[in-house]
Amino acid sequence: MLDSFKVKKAGIELGLDLVGITGVERFDRFKKIADEEILAGKVPSDMRRAEPTLNDTSISCDPRSIMPKARSIIALGLRYHHEGTEMTKEPWDPRGKVARHHWDDTYADLEYKRDKMIEMIRSEGHDAFWDPRVPVKPAVCRSGVGVFGKNTLIQNEDLGSWVIYSVVLTDAELEPDEEIGPRCGSCQRCIRLCPTKAIPEPFVLDPSKCLSYVLSSERPIPIELREAVEDRIDGCDVCQEVCPRNEGLVKMKVEGPQRSHPWGMAPKLLELLKMDEREYLRRCSSLRWHGPSLRTLKRNAIIALGNTGDCSTIAALEPFVLGVDEDLAEHARWAMDAIRKRESDRTR
Numbered sequence: 001m002l003d004s005f006k007v008k009k010a011g012i013e014l015g016l017d018l019v020g021i022t023g024v025e026r027f028d029r030f031k032k033i034a035d036e037e038i039l040a041g042k043v044p045s046d047m048r049r050a051e052p053t054l055n056d057t058s059i060s061c062d063p064r065s066i067m068p069k070a071r072s073i074i075a076l077g078l079r080y081h082h083e084g085t086e087m088t089k090e091p092w093d094p095r096g097k098v099a100r101h102h103w104d105d106t107y108a109d110l111e112y113k114r115d116k117m118i119e120m121i122r123s124e125g126h127d128a129f130w131d132p133r134v135p136v137k138p139a140v141c142r143s144g145v146g147v148f149g150k151n152t153l154i155q156n157e158d159l160g161s162w163v164i165y166s167v168v169l170t171d172a173e174l175e176p177d178e179e180i181g182p183r184c185g186s187c188q189r190c191i192r193l194c195p196t197k198a199i200p201e202p203f204v205l206d207p208s209k210c211l212s213y214v215l216s217s218e219r220p221i222p223i224e225l226r227e228a229v230e231d232r233i234d235g236c237d238v239c240q241e242v243c244p245r246n247e248g249l250v251k252m253k254v255e256g257p258q259r260s261h262p263w264g265m266a267p268k269l270l271e272l273l274k275m276d277e278r279e280y281l282r283r284c285s286s287l288r289w290h291g292p293s294l295r296t297l298k299r300n301a302i303i304a305l306g307n308t309g310d311c312s313t314i315a316a317l318e319p320f321v322l323g324v325d326e327d328l329a330e331h332a333r334w335a336m337d338a339i340r341k342r343e344s345d346r347t348r
Helices: 004-013 028-039 045-050 106-123 136-142 189-193 223-229 269-274 277-285 294-308 311-316 326-347
Strands: 018-022 072-079 163-170 232-234
Touching: 004 018, 004 072, 004 106, 018 136, 028 136, 072 106, 072 136, 106 163, 136 163, 223 294, 223 326, 232 294, 269 294, 269 311, 277 294, 294 326, 311 326
Parallel strands: none
Antiparallel strands: 018 072, 072 163
């Protein structure tokens, strides 16, 4: 007979770090907040398209609308707090910064372990599957695995927020875990230190200012946010790096050549700007990249170059100024001006 203990034991044997269980009650609070933000125009249209949860909250926030016979939701977590080597960065050959969750193939690892969990449940005579419409964060919180932080990320008592999550729907009747309350207390570090002030109040995120969203969006990067991008080309970890609940955590050792490598941690911006689609796919294949497209990465690299490069790097921007992509041309002109201004200020 399949029970909660067996599910959790299987998860640990698969190499998962966290396994929690909750029921299939509606996520009414999440639906109310999401609907209000969508109605107020606070959720960009491309974000809605990319997030199945936001397409139709009347379905996504009711697990039984997705799986009528569902009885339980299983939350799965895998940490990614890897050690990294600081790369040398020179203004004539600058490197970009990549958020930790894209240093390796942790997402692919989680997907593999989730599929194995589904296989195990089905072998016990129950149905189970993953559906991207199920709101992951509310399900994880309700399962007791973590709690919402003021930066809207999930915090686990032992692993902090350096964890990625997925969920599985099943018709197995499993004993749910107890939800735990917020743990942030009076701390405001993430709100105070966010480089773009994307957290206007506790537990509220403005995606139009959050660099993790801005750098993944196909939209032009707003001019007022470009300096705050600094050398980032994919994601932003500031609100996690400053969080007290992430202090003192033991970082994971790198395992094998494909677990983490310099291209993933700090790619050279000039190489990235010259890269074609074939080379991009070859380089990213070892990471099973879940990040932005090559065009978006090049746009981000242009801004990062504008923030960190010297005059010798301007030549790498000229092809984009003369190119047919008007958005990239505008970003490249901005980067050139930023480099020239910085060099002028430095020599005064």
